[in-house]
Amino acid sequence: MALLARVTCLVLTTLLAIAGCQAKTVTYDFNVTWVAANPDGLYERKVVGINGQWPLPVIEVDKGDQLVVNMYNGLGDKTSSIHFHGMFQNGTNDMDGPSMVTQCPIPPGSSFTYNFTVNQNGTYWYHCHTENCYPDGYRQALIVHDKDAPFANDYEEEFTVTMSDWYHTLTEDIAPSYMSLYNPTGAEPIPNSFLFNDTLNVSIPVKPNTTYLLRLINIAAFVSQYFYIEDHTFKIVEIDGVYTEPTEADTLYIAVAQRYSILVTTKNTTDQNFPIVTVADTVLLDTIPSDLKLNNTNWLEYSKSAPYPQADIQVAQAQDLVPFDDITLVPSDGMPLLPEPDIQINVTVIMQNLMNGYNYAFLNNITYTAPKVPTLYTVLSSGNLATNSEIYGEFTHPVVLNHNDVVEIILNNNDTGTHPFHLHGHNFQVLDRQPPVGPNFYSNLNGGNPVNYDSSNHTTFPSVPARRDTFVLPPYGYFVIRFVADNPGVWFFHCHIDWHLAAGLGMLFIEAPTQLQERLSIPEDHYQACRAAGVPYEGNAAANAQDFLDLAGENTQQAFIPAGFTARGIVALVFSCISAVLGMAGISVYGLTDLNFHTMYTGPDAPNTTESVAMDNVQPKTEENTG
Amino acid sequence: MYQNIFNVSIFFIVFRETLEASVVVSVLLAFIKQGVGKSADDPTVYKKLVRHIWIGAGLGFLICLVVGGAFIGTWYTLGTDIWGASEDLWEGILSIIAAIIISIMGLALLRLNKMKEKWRVKIAKALEQSNIRGKGWFRHFTRKYAMAILPFITVLREGVEAIVFVGGVSISSSAKAFPLPVVCGLAAGSVVGYILYKGGDFMKIQYFLIVATCFLYLVASGLFSKGVWSFQNHEWVKAVGSDVSEEGDGPGSYDIRKNLWHVNCCNGETSGGWMIFNAILGWENSATYGSVISYNLYWLTLMMTVGLMLFKERHGHYPFLKFWTKKRNAAPLAQEEQKSPENEIQQFGSSDESRETKEALVSVV
Numbered sequence: 001m002a003l004l005a006r007v008t009c010l011v012l013t014t015l016l017a018i019a020g021c022q023a024k025t026v027t028y029d030f031n032v033t034w035v036a037a038n039p040d041g042l043y044e045r046k047v048v049g050i051n052g053q054w055p056l057p058v059i060e061v062d063k064g065d066q067l068v069v070n071m072y073n074g075l076g077d078k079t080s081s082i083h084f085h086g087m088f089q090n091g092t093n094d095m096d097g098p099s100m101v102t103q104c105p106i107p108p109g110s111s112f113t114y115n116f117t118v119n120q121n122g123t124y125w126y127h128c129h130t131e132n133c134y135p136d137g138y139r140q141a142l143i144v145h146d147k148d149a150p151f152a153n154d155y156e157e158e159f160t161v162t163m164s165d166w167y168h169t170l171t172e173d174i175a176p177s178y179m180s181l182y183n184p185t186g187a188e189p190i191p192n193s194f195l196f197n198d199t200l201n202v203s204i205p206v207k208p209n210t211t212y213l214l215r216l217i218n219i220a221a222f223v224s225q226y227f228y229i230e231d232h233t234f235k236i237v238e239i240d241g242v243y244t245e246p247t248e249a250d251t252l253y254i255a256v257a258q259r260y261s262i263l264v265t266t267k268n269t270t271d272q273n274f275p276i277v278t279v280a281d282t283v284l285l286d287t288i289p290s291d292l293k294l295n296n297t298n299w300l301e302y303s304k305s306a307p308y309p310q311a312d313i314q315v316a317q318a319q320d321l322v323p324f325d326d327i328t329l330v331p332s333d334g335m336p337l338l339p340e341p342d343i344q345i346n347v348t349v350i351m352q353n354l355m356n357g358y359n360y361a362f363l364n365n366i367t368y369t370a371p372k373v374p375t376l377y378t379v380l381s382s383g384n385l386a387t388n389s390e391i392y393g394e395f396t397h398p399v400v401l402n403h404n405d406v407v408e409i410i411l412n413n414n415d416t417g418t419h420p421f422h423l424h425g426h427n428f429q430v431l432d433r434q435p436p437v438g439p440n441f442y443s444n445l446n447g448g449n450p451v452n453y454d455s456s457n458h459t460t461f462p463s464v465p466a467r468r469d470t471f472v473l474p475p476y477g478y479f480v481i482r483f484v485a486d487n488p489g490v491w492f493f494h495c496h497i498d499w500h501l502a503a504g505l506g507m508l509f510i511e512a513p514t515q516l517q518e519r520l521s522i523p524e525d526h527y528q529a530c531r532a533a534g535v536p537y538e539g540n541a542a543a544n545a546q547d548f549l550d551l552a553g554e555n556t557q558q559a560f561i562p563a564g565f566t567a568r569g570i571v572a573l574v575f576s577c578i579s580a581v582l583g584m585a586g587i588s589v590y591g592l593t594d595l596n597f598h599t600m601y602t603g604p605d606a607p608n609t610t611e612s613v614a615m616d617n618v619q620p621k622t623e624e625n626t627g
Numbered sequence: 628m629y630q631n632i633f634n635v636s637i638f639f640i641v642f643r644e645t646l647e648a649s650v651v652v653s654v655l656l657a658f659i660k661q662g663v664g665k666s667a668d669d670p671t672v673y674k675k676l677v678r679h680i681w682i683g684a685g686l687g688f689l690i691c692l693v694v695g696g697a698f699i700g701t702w703y704t705l706g707t708d709i710w711g712a713s714e715d716l717w718e719g720i721l722s723i724i725a726a727i728i729i730s731i732m733g734l735a736l737l738r739l740n741k742m743k744e745k746w747r748v749k750i751a752k753a754l755e756q757s758n759i760r761g762k763g764w765f766r767h768f769t770r771k772y773a774m775a776i777l778p779f780i781t782v783l784r785e786g787v788e789a790i791v792f793v794g795g796v797s798i799s800s801s802a803k804a805f806p807l808p809v810v811c812g813l814a815a816g817s818v819v820g821y822i823l824y825k826g827g828d829f830m831k832i833q834y835f836l837i838v839a840t841c842f843l844y845l846v847a848s849g850l851f852s853k854g855v856w857s858f859q860n861h862e863w864v865k866a867v868g869s870d871v872s873e874e875g876d877g878p879g880s881y882d883i884r885k886n887l888w889h890v891n892c893c894n895g896e897t898s899g900g901w902m903i904f905n906a907i908l909g910w911e912n913s914a915t916y917g918s919v920i921s922y923n924l925y926w927l928t929l930m931m932t933v934g935l936m937l938f939k940e941r942h943g944h945y946p947f948l949k950f951w952t953k954k955r956n957a958a959p960l961a962q963e964e965q966k967s968p969e970n971e972i973q974q975f976g977s978s979d980e981s982r983e984t985k986e987a988l989v990s991v992v
Contacts, residue, residue, distance in 0.1 A: 182866045184879025353878035561878050561889075569888025572919045580848065580908075583926035584841040586933040591737040591837035593937060 023117075025066040028059060030082075033074040037137065040193040040200060043168040047137035048075065048128070055198035056140035058160065063121045063146040069114040071106065078172070079105035079533065082114060083129035084142060085257060086241050086469050088425055092116040093376055093489030094522050096424055099130040100370040101492050101508065104530035104537065106130075112529050121146035122241030123215040123259040125162075132171040135221035135498055137198075139164075143215065144241075150332050151213070151237045151246065155263055158213035159204055163227070163254065163278055165191035165220040171498075178499055179358050186351055186359030187286035188222055188499045194280050196298045203301035203308070204276070211265045213237075216254055221498040224255040224420070224472070226279040226321045229300060230311065234262040236329060240468035242427055243332040253281070253323035253437060255420035257470040257496040266300065274300045275311040282318045283442070284417065294318070325437040327430050329466040337463055338429055338482045341408035345399055348412040348452065349419060349473065349495075349505065354558035360503050361415075361495070367504030368494070369395035369555045371541035374530075376490045379513045380520065381538040382548050386513035391548040393541025395557050396508050401485040403512035409493070412452040412478045416445055419500065421479075422470040425491035425511070428483040429465040432458055435474050444476035453478040470496060488512035488519060504557070634804040636725050636850070637793050639843050641812025643732055644789035647742065648684070649820020651781045654746045655680050655774065656824060676774045683775030684782045691786030698790055699805065715864060719857030726851035728792050730929070733843045734936070736836050739823070750777070848925045849909025856911055856918035859885060881913040889913045 035049030050056045061067050073080045083097030095116040099105040106112045127139035141160045146152065167174060167189065174189045196202050206212060214234070218225055228251040235246040238261035252260055267274075275297045282288055297311040315321055347363040354360055360367040371378070371393045379386050392398035401407055409428075411421060434451065435443050444451050458480070465482075473479055473495075494506030522537075530537040539545035542554035565573070659676050735742065793809075822832055863882045877891055893901045893912045904910035911918060939945050944952035 181882070181884070182868075184867060353883075355883065357879075357883040359879070561883070564890050565888050569914070572887050572914065576919055576922050579923045579926035580845060583844065583848070583929050586930040587734075587737070587841050587844060588837050590734065590933045590937060591833060591840060593940070594737055594739065594741065594833060 023064045023066065024062075025068055026059075026061045027068040027070070028057070030069055030071045031074055032071060032080060032138075034076070039195050039198050040166055042193060045168055046170060048080075048133075049137075054137055056138070058140055059126060059142040061118050061142075061144055063118065063144055063148075065118050065144075067114070067116060067118050070111065071114065072111045073106045073108050076108050078133070079107050079130050080133060080138070081106055081112070081129045082126055083424075084114070084116075084124065084126045085422070086120075086122070086124040086142075086259075086427075087116065087118065088120060088487060089116055089489065090119065090425075090487045091519060093425070093487075093491075093516065093520060094526060096489065096491075097129045098424065098492050100374050100535075101490055102376040103374055103526055104533050104535040106529045107533040110529045110532045111525060113523065113525055115523075118144055120144060120241055121149060122238050122243070123160075123217060123261050124241060125217050125219055125257075125259070127219065131502060132175050132498075135165075135167060135171045139219045141215070141217050141219075149238075150243055151263060154237075155211045155213040156207075157210075158215065160197075160215045160217070161204075161276075162195075162197055162217045162219045163225045164195045164198065164218070165223040165280070166193045166195050167221075168192045171221075175502065179503065181357035184353055184357060184359055185286075186361075186503065188284070188497070190285055190287060190289060190292065191221075191223060193293060194220075194223070194225070194278065194296050196276075196278060196296055200296065200298075201308075202298040203273070204299065205301045205304075206264075206266045208266050208268050208270050208302060211263050214262050214264055216252070216260045216262065218254045218256050218258055220256050222256065223284055224253060224281040224418070226277075226281065226318060226323060227252045227254055227260075228277050228321075229264065230275045230277060232264060232267075232274060232300070234264045236324070236326075237261050237263055239326055239329060239466065240427055240470060242467045244329040244466065245332050247324075247329055249324035251321055251323045253321075253472070255418070255470065255472045255496075256498075257420060257422050258468070258472075264300070266302065270302045271306055273302055273306045273308050275309060276300060277311040277313070279313070279318050279321065281418075319442060322439055323437055326468065326471075327433050327436065327462075327466055330462075330464050331467050334464055335429075335467070337431070337461055337465055338406050338484060340406070341482060342405040343399075343401060344408045344410065346410045346412070346453075347507065348450075349415050351415045351417075351503075353561060355561055356558050358503075358558070360557070361500050361505035363397060363505065363507050366395055366397040366507070367557050368397055368501075368506040368508075369393075369504060369557050371396050371555060372543035372553075373536050373539045373541065375508055375510070375541070376516075376520075377522070377530075377537040378540055378548075379490060379510060379516055380522065381545060382540065383517075385548045386510075386517060388549070389510065390551070391540040392508065392510060393551060393554045395555065396541060397506070398508045398510050400513065401509055401511040403485060403488065403515050405485040406482060407485050407509075408480065408482045410453045410455075410478065410480050411473055412450065413473045413476055414450040414452075416475045418475055419473040419495040419497065419505065420470050421473055421493065422496045423481075423483070423491060423493045423509075425487050425489050426483045427467045427469040428471075428481040429467050430471050431461040431465055431480045431482060433471070433474065433479040434459070434477050437472070437474075441474055444474065447476070450476040451478070453480060485509075485511045488516035490516075634808050635846050636729060637805065638808035638812045638815075639729060639839075639846070640732070640792045641789055641809050642816045642839075643736055644785045644792075645813050645816025646736070646739070646819055648782045648785040649817050650739065650743050650823065651746050651750075651785075652680060652684050652778050653820050653824035654743060654750060655778060658747075658750060659774070679772060679774035680778050683772075683777065683779035686775075687779040687782030687786060690783060691790065694787065695790040695793075698794060715857045715861035719854045719861060722850045722854035722857060726847045726854060726925070729843060729847040729850070730925075732792075733840055733847065734933070736840050736843070739832075739836065743823070844929060845908060848922055848929075849905070851925045852909040852918045852922035853905070853911070855921040856909075856915060859915045859917050882915070885915045885917065887914045887916050887919050 030050045031052070033049055033052065034046050035052060035054050036044055037047045037049075037054045038044035039055075047054045048056075059067070059069075067084075069082060071080070071082060079099070081097050081099050081103060084095075087096075089096045092115070093102055095114045096102040097114070103112075121144050124142040124144065125139060126142045127134040128136075141162055143160060177183065178186075178189055204212075204214075216227060233248055233250045235248055236244055236252075237246050238244060238259070240259050246263065249262075252262075254260060276299060278296045278298075280294045282294060288294070295311055295313055297309075299308050301308075350362040350364070351359060352362055354367075373381075375392055375396060375398070378392055382391050385391050387400055389398045389400045413419065432453070434453075435441050461480075471479060471481065489511055491509045491511055492506055493509060494501050497505075527537055536543045536545075540548045540551060540554075542551045544550050544553070656677065659673060659680070819832065819835075859882070866882075867879075878889075881889060890912050893910075901910060901912070909918070909922065935945055942949070
């Protein structure tokens with residue numbers, strides 16, 4: 001009997017092993033607390049640490065694994081959450097992470113478990129997704145290994161490289177000066193330094209004549225980076241988790257939240273070390289302090305004894321670099337262009353001031369304002385009304401998508417800045433972007449007017465378009481993307497510059513709400529976190545669980561600034577005119593009474609002083625002489 | 628715009644001072660005509676005295692031009708670099724100073740007859756003194772040219788006053804904005820003085836003067852309001868930093884909390900016809916509570932001042948001060964009478980000189 005059991009066990013495990021899905025559960029226990037760090041050597045500051053360490057631990061799983069992250073918020077004074085950037089969370093929308101979208105913010109002292117299957121491959125990252133959070137260091141790489149990747153056997157070793165901007169002040173202390181009456185142009189706070197793998201002066205040891213895989217991730221809050229290796233080219237094999245046909249390039253433009261995997265083949269020599277150069281995109285910076293180091297040099301270390309030269313920057317300014325245009329990449333799975341869309345969403349990025357004098361970011365005329373109940377919980381508690389976008393509030397900018405709709409998003413940019421837009425829960429086909437990445441990227445600024453997408457006049461869409469989950473929107477330009485709504489859930493679509501997200505540059509897709517209600521059930525610890533945070537988890541955007549169509553009390557955006565005279569302005573103007581008229585009447589009266597003096601001094605009642613003057617031959621009546 | 632070549636405040640200051648000077652000259656001429664100095668008897672003496680008057684006035688005027696030109700010239704070469712980043716602050720201070728100066732002198736325009744009579748009395752009293760003292764070359768000189776010295780000193784004094792006031796109101800305007808209003812002010816003042824002398828239609832002159840004064844006070848109230856506006860703008864620019872200029876007319880170019888009205892056009896600082904509104908009425912496309920309230924307060928104060936002055940003229944004292952005024956007047960009337968000729972003489976310069984002048988005049992007589 002025992003023998004049979006053992007044999008069965010063995011057979012089963014072997015079968016499973018043969019099946020290849022050694023699907024295991026990888027568990028991480030994250031105790032989130034404040035620690036101190038000084039990554040740029042310039043300033044020690046409080047950062048968010050996990051299990052007492054910073055930089056944070058890299059999450060590594062294999063494709064198909066079950067990832068479990070048990071998070072405990074030990075920060076004491078700050079809410080938190082984790083978003084696993086790029087993870088589809090298909091069937092697990094409640095594990096996506098954005099606060100007030102798919103969960104409540106996790107208050108200090110609460111625990112929260114993220115548990116989902118990683119049915120995808122590539123390079124990703126995880127970060128906090130509550131307000132003013134992840135720039136405090138709460139972000140790190142998430143690598144999904146895939147031994148079946150098309151290039152799996154093409155490299156000997158892999159390295160993960162994260163690039164970031166870095167502030168010396170806590171984000172919550174910087175934020176009031178950003179959203180402020182005295183920042184009417186919405187100038188983003190300038191970082192104090194830029195980091196490479198959360199430090200500086202990194203050497204990546206390499207052997208000659210070897211191919212390495214470098215996973216590049218931009219984990220910054222704001223600034224994009226140009227990336228190149230002196231004297232080396234490389235092959236792009238993956239973008240945002242999508243394998244691509246290996247394509248040669250020498251310079252990359254990596255915006256916030258984007259990832260690239262590249263294969264670098266080293267040279268035949270061992271007598272030199274080559275700078276790996278990252279150049280900050282200075283076009284994004286409103287002002288550039290003189291002590292800000294914009295370029296960073298790290299090294300491909302061929303030899304420990306060779307010198308480590310600083311990068312030899314040939315260009316005068318960052319935008320003179322010519323990066324590779326990711327829209328030209330071809331996914332290696334050959335997924336064709338999606339058919340004509342079932343729903344087309346046309347939104348325009350606008351930055352505008354509202355009545356409180358702050359500069360807000362809009363998609364069309366809505367600046368994203370968080371609801372009182374996380375939108376996913378509204379879906380789950382609204383019964384038949386889940387498909388009625390009204391219940392989600394006006395200012396969360398919700399759009400309901402039907403299950404398996406082909407969705408096309410046309411995003412126009414009426415702002416002069418670039419914006420890396422990210423869609424949760426999906427990657428999307430990138431069909432068109434004008435102006436393209438390259439030397440003409442900023443050319444629309446010369447015209448002084450934004451150029452919006454014209455559906456009747458555009459470049460032909462590629463037959464096998466590139467796919468990714470974070471795509472850069474050009475200044476005064478546009479892009480067009482498509483995806484299939486095959487993942488029921490509430491998905492955030494937003495600019496990944498953290499300041500702009502705080503200013504409201506985002507919208508929500510309520511995808512297949514009916515299917516979502518059928519398939520999803522929320523674990524108790526999620527609701528427990530809501531109770532601990534005092535956030536309701538049932539009801540519409542106004543937390544009204546009785547009448548979902550009654551949105552009285554929902555969080556609204558500030559009023560628009562009136563274009564012309566308001567009532568009080570007209571009153572003031574009228575009053576001023578009346579004052580002036582009355583004043584002039586007074587002056588006229590005063591002037592006319594001068595008549596009295598005229599008659600007084602020259603008439604029969606003229607005072608004595610005239611007569612008392614002894615003047616020879618003076619006629620008493622002098623007025624005929626003097627008027 | 629037109630502000631670059633015609634500064635309205637300068638025009639009015641020069642106008643007013645020229646008017647007063649020409650009133651003095653016309654009074655003198657009238658006296659001559661009436662026979663002071665026995666000119667009625669002798670035409671050549673008359674002509675000589677008239678010539679004296681004009682030479683004196685002319686000389687005074689010339690010196691004023693020279694002094695004025697030099698003063699303004701140095702003021703400008705030294706002054707224009709100082710303002711820099713606190714431009715709004717300076718503009719605010721100067722606007723308010725200009726408004727106050729104009730306000731004070733403006734009402735005098737409407738008491739021309741009073742002004743004329745005052746001068747007549749002064750000159751007549753000076754002429755009536757009959758103390759003859761002292762000998763010497765200087766005495767002889769002043770005696771002989773009394774009719775030239777009087778207008779000379781008057782014109783000089785009025786002119787210097789004008790220069791100082793003009794310097795005060797015009798620091799923030801360009802040097803180009805000088806010559807035209809000065810010339811126009813001189814011309815206008817002389818014309819009105821001439822009309823007064825010739826005895827033209829009093830009413831027409833008075834209407835003209837009333838209209839001119841109303842205009843003047845519109846400008847002054849606008850300046851006052853703009854001064855307050857400039858202070859508030861200065862605070863805003865300091866708080867926001869250099870980004871304000873990026874915003875042009877739009878939101879962010881002003882402090883929305885202190886704003887009373889704002890239109891995204893019609894900017895009184897930069898756009899065409901609205902700049903005239905700005906210069907004359909103090910119009911701003913982005914008005915603050917401060918600028919509007921100060922505008923209304925200005926007119927209120929003006930009306931109260933006019934009211935008080937009218938009351939005094941009618942009743943001889945300010946309201947509620949009847950008893951106090953009477954008490955003040957009851958005290959040495961005699962001393963007052965003794966004092967006043969002395970006081971009037973002071974107007975003509977040093978008391979020595981004026982006594983000499985008096986003697987001279989008398990000797991001419």
